[in-house]
Amino acid sequence: MRILVADDDRIAATVLAQTLRRWEFDVTVASDGAEALRHLQSTARTPMLAILDWMMPHLEGTEVCRRIRVELPLANMYLMLLTSLESKDRIVAGLEAGADDYLTKPFDPDELRARINVGVRVLTLQDRLAERVNELQGALANVKQLHGLLPICSYCKRIRGDDQYWTAVESYIAERSDAQFSHGICPPCASDLEREIEKHKNSRQRD
Secondary structure (H helix, E strand, O other): OEEEEEOOOHHHHHHHHHHHHHOOOEEEEEOOHHHHHHHHHHOOOOOEEEEEEOOOOOOOHHHHHHHHHHHOOOOOEEEEEEEOOOOHHHHHHHHHOOOOEEEEOOOOHHHHHHHHHHHHHHHHHHHHHHHHHHHHHHHHHOOOOOOOOOOEOOOOOOEEOOOOOEEOHHHHHHHHOOOOOOOOOOHHHHHHHHHHHHHHHHHHHHO
């Protein structure tokens, strides 16, 4: 899993990044909000967890969250704010800006690990869901449907296609759907056929 750490405090960012790398995460460090935003925008197609310091030059962490949610509403990103103030108003403001979670600093390693695990689970589930949606969309795109007025011969039952050629009904349908045909004879037709055979036998006997 890829994680972005954004903090203008170089020491704090290094400590956090080293902690995450010990847990075998792929970590990128940004030194300000603008750099963090550019990185997130360039990796929008990849599941990403970001830990953003609230107070940063150029763009605050809350503004990074807000812009990501507006500009990339479908991006699979889990955004955490890092703040030294754990006030209710501040937490609410961060969540309303688009953050998924928050962490107070100096961070506790156990709490950090627990919150990171939550983010990884959410990103993994969203990624699987996105794959499933793509599979379903692909399946729906391949579904063929018959619609409109179909000119059909009342005698031989052939259908006139868009190319103005007449084709057997089973061929026409097979080309436009996933239907497959097995040939048989229905009871009314079987009765008609028997009568025709019997009639033919009788006529030959008379001859």
